[in-house]
Amino acid sequence: MEFLIAPIIVALLASALALTISILDKHVNNYGDVEININKGKKVLDVKGGDKLLTTLSSEGVFLPSGCGGRGSCGACKCKISTDIGPVLPTEKPYLSIEEINNNTRLACQIKVKKNLDVYIPEELFNAREFSGIVEEINDLTYDIKEVIVSIGDESIDFVSGRYIQLVVPPYGKIKESTQRAYSISSKPSERNKVAMLIRLVPDGIATTWVHKYMKVGDKLRLIGPFGEFEKSDCESVMICIAGGSGMAPFKSIFHDMLEKGEIDREVWYFFGARTTKDLFLLKEFQEMEKKWPNFHFIPALSDCSPDENWDGEQGLITDVLDKYLKSKITPSKHKEGFLCGSPGMIGACINVLNDNGIKDIFYDNFA
């Protein structure tokens, strides 16, 4: 009998504690019916209180961006809350500027819905919704970058080129919980029933491992979006675009969109940095684009290529190549804007080069 006592005691103790928590959760965590008023009555939601604002909104079909899936580590799910819900939490502070704190911006994943809330979210986020898709194509672009094209069937996605979408990663292998990761959309806005992404394998990355090792053509998946603010400006400034690796995705979308809309009077310089020829992809596509668009200049550059790779393009760090072109080849008198997409390190270094060359209007989308 003695061997039964230990598991029985532990089981009883754990059950008693679990029961206490469940009862308390049901009663203490019950905040009743709560009204969430979005953008001064544009949408009014009647919901049950007690859950986080981010999950409450998404369960009602209002999606805020959240690259980390609501863990408070990406700072993307910002919204303004005019109702007094107490001071900013220490978990929110690292992601909010003083200006944002002063105008009542909060992180939706850190706020619990306890009473009626007046919330303001940017109008364009009303476009964001959940899409069910089927993997139509998986193309190997390099040894570690795949292009994934997802068909969303009869549904239609409305976005501005440069935006990103959140891929819902289902549980697989040892990953027991669903999670979400953000990827720039590489397809054109005119292709309204498909979404393409360029996804580079990150060692041990939850989403990229799933895409590279588990995903098959025909798989069903979910996408949430579109989100983001990265886009080309609506002016005649010279566009200095810089990408590294899968940072090519938003530019692919932007350039094809511009070409399609006939915006080819605008001067565009597209610098693409890679290490060796193995890391280059879609070269022909952009070289073809150069032929159709005289003001478009594509400059791929390799930082670490060996002589036997027979590379006759630019060599050196992308910052050095960028600096050389800004000083010697790109029309100095015209106003220029910088657009960057890639790793935080690359973006930081390129911003310094752009600033040193007098370019102050810089827009970027980093992978942090």
Add this chain to the structure above:
Amino acid sequence: MAPDINPLVLLLASILTSNILLANFLGLCSFISISKDMDSANGLGMSVTAVLTITTAINWVVYRYILIPFDLLYLRFIVFIIIIAATVQVLEMVIDRFSPALYMALGIFLPLITVNCAILGVALFMEIRGYSFLQSIVFAFGSGLGWWLAIVSLAAIQKKVLKAPVPEGLKGAGITLITIGFMAMAFIGFSGMLIVQ
């Protein structure tokens, strides 16, 4: 049989001479990561003190009236951990509901405390040293205050260190660990005053 120690002596000893953090080095992870600003350090210190006192009291009762009578002392680790985790969850819910202001101050730190080894450490010390119920509570409360004192001191020192000319390679975790080492040495200065086991 509980040792014959005056609770007041035990309180002072657990705060200073046997400081759970700087003498026993328990609860270092959150001590290092949350000591960068004073508000967070205060919130975490307050939470650790509250959770330590409450969980030690519950653990003492379970230890005395369940584990000892059924001769299940070998289960004390798992039982103490279960109780700590459940208590923290209950506390979080109750504080969030009934005291939003307090929740703002310490609620968000509560989940972090579930894995703070100072909490388990005090429960085990209480058992090893055979403290009575009152002694256990005083010891837990004092250990919490000692932990709070240590983290607030570190936060204050870190504020100064930020403006100090620290060598590049030592910035961040490096200088923080060196600072903790100096703090531990400073607390050794208290060690001759009171000795409790």
